[in-house]
Amino acid sequence: MTSTSTLKLQAVPVDKEIEHLIKSSKDLSVGGTTTSNYGPDPDGLKILPESTRKRLVEAEIDISEGYPWRPDKAKIPVFVDEAAAIRDDDYEYIERAKNADPEKKALFGAAKEVINLTNHIGTEIVGLQLADLDDKQKDELALLVAERVVVFFRDQKLSPQKQRELGDYWGRVEEHPQAPQVNGLPGVSVVWVDYWRGVFGWQLSFKNNSLANWDAVKHLSPGPQGWHSDLVHEKRPAGITHLHLDAIPSTGGDTSWSSGYAAYDKLSESLKKFLDGKKAVFVSAHGYLDRNNPFGGPKKIERVHPLVRTHPATGWKSLYVNRAMTKRIIGLSSVESDLVLNYLFEVYEKNADIQVRFKWTPSRPGYGTSAIWDNRVSQHSAAWDHEGQDPRHGTRVTSLAEVPYFDAGSKSQREALGHSLDERDFF
Numbered sequence: 001m002t003s004t005s006t007l008k009l010q011a012v013p014v015d016k017e018i019e020h021l022i023k024s025s026k027d028l029s030v031g032g033t034t035t036s037n038y039g040p041d042p043d044g045l046k047i048l049p050e051s052t053r054k055r056l057v058e059a060e061i062d063i064s065e066g067y068p069w070r071p072d073k074a075k076i077p078v079f080v081d082e083a084a085a086i087r088d089d090d091y092e093y094i095e096r097a098k099n100a101d102p103e104k105k106a107l108f109g110a111a112k113e114v115i116n117l118t119n120h121i122g123t124e125i126v127g128l129q130l131a132d133l134d135d136k137q138k139d140e141l142a143l144l145v146a147e148r149v150v151v152f153f154r155d156q157k158l159s160p161q162k163q164r165e166l167g168d169y170w171g172r173v174e175e176h177p178q179a180p181q182v183n184g185l186p187g188v189s190v191v192w193v194d195y196w197r198g199v200f201g202w203q204l205s206f207k208n209n210s211l212a213n214w215d216a217v218k219h220l221s222p223g224p225q226g227w228h229s230d231l232v233h234e235k236r237p238a239g240i241t242h243l244h245l246d247a248i249p250s251t252g253g254d255t256s257w258s259s260g261y262a263a264y265d266k267l268s269e270s271l272k273k274f275l276d277g278k279k280a281v282f283v284s285a286h287g288y289l290d291r292n293n294p295f296g297g298p299k300k301i302e303r304v305h306p307l308v309r310t311h312p313a314t315g316w317k318s319l320y321v322n323r324a325m326t327k328r329i330i331g332l333s334s335v336e337s338d339l340v341l342n343y344l345f346e347v348y349e350k351n352a353d354i355q356v357r358f359k360w361t362p363s364r365p366g367y368g369t370s371a372i373w374d375n376r377v378s379q380h381s382a383a384w385d386h387e388g389q390d391p392r393h394g395t396r397v398t399s400l401a402e403v404p405y406f407d408a409g410s411k412s413q414r415e416a417l418g419h420s421l422d423e424r425d426f427f
């Protein structure tokens, strides 16, 4: 008598089978992960810029077995419902900029120089080390970032640990499930196009790096040059992002930012009224599978946010859209939505007077440069004109902010500051 008659066959659900298949396969991938290897990458060490190595070693980051740290594929969500559930919990967000002295005496008093790089966006602070800021100065810096959209600090000695600490102060630091990170420091993501080209096989060239839009055919983004805002698919999208470059091309690799406050104020008062209170669907950069239709192709996380949002510290309205991730305006037909969105993207992208283009070069060799910006009120885009000839490497920490809201009583920046909103040619 055998025991086979007592065996019960249990059917494995299809989604579980697919999940297992993808996570255990070297070749199958979801969400842009192309390797099943994880942990420190020995191949990264081979192209690690000397200035980056020095910074990591000084900070006692263990890179003896490789760099950067690749996330564990088994922990990367396969299905879109799992991905959307990450950080979907409720918690209290503290807006540090609200505690700040509006005159920012502690921050400006300690700086050697405060230089507004353009009239509407971008300020450089000279003679201060980010690593040395006290809480009062950090609050004031958060307010300055909220007002000026992006603030720069050259000649910084900044460890990745200290960078993470600053991010923790300004909000919950986003720990990206897909992004390579500094060893031992989840939440300190690596910004390193040379590595992505080498290891992830990014096919970047002079001709294709500015396509800007997500390539729906290949289901990948062809380059860093497209205008975008970070992490808009989150329930609480990115607030302050801090990018610190420790390897900077001698020429090229500039980053540009465009102001969302000013983009909103570029619109006619009639169009502003039409857009106020409207909502839009925002999608994630990465794609996942639909559990109920796994063979239907990649699917993005979708999240609804206001199209015009009010910044909690400045109280100013900002146009919250970007070409890479805003899919449609709710309440309009798809044709109308495309038409309006395309115009709004162009307002952000094509008005040089509301943009700042920053050259990262530090004035002292061996030091890094930091840019700290507010994603709630801006878009950015990096120029890949160095074409990988010169190394460019940085670490990025993003603090997530509040659930976006629109306050019908809030004002635009120019309205609040009493600047002209003249419409003499709008007849």
Ligand SMILES: [Fe+2]
Pocket (backbone or CB within 6 Å): 228, 229, 230, 380
């Ligand atoms: Fe970005």
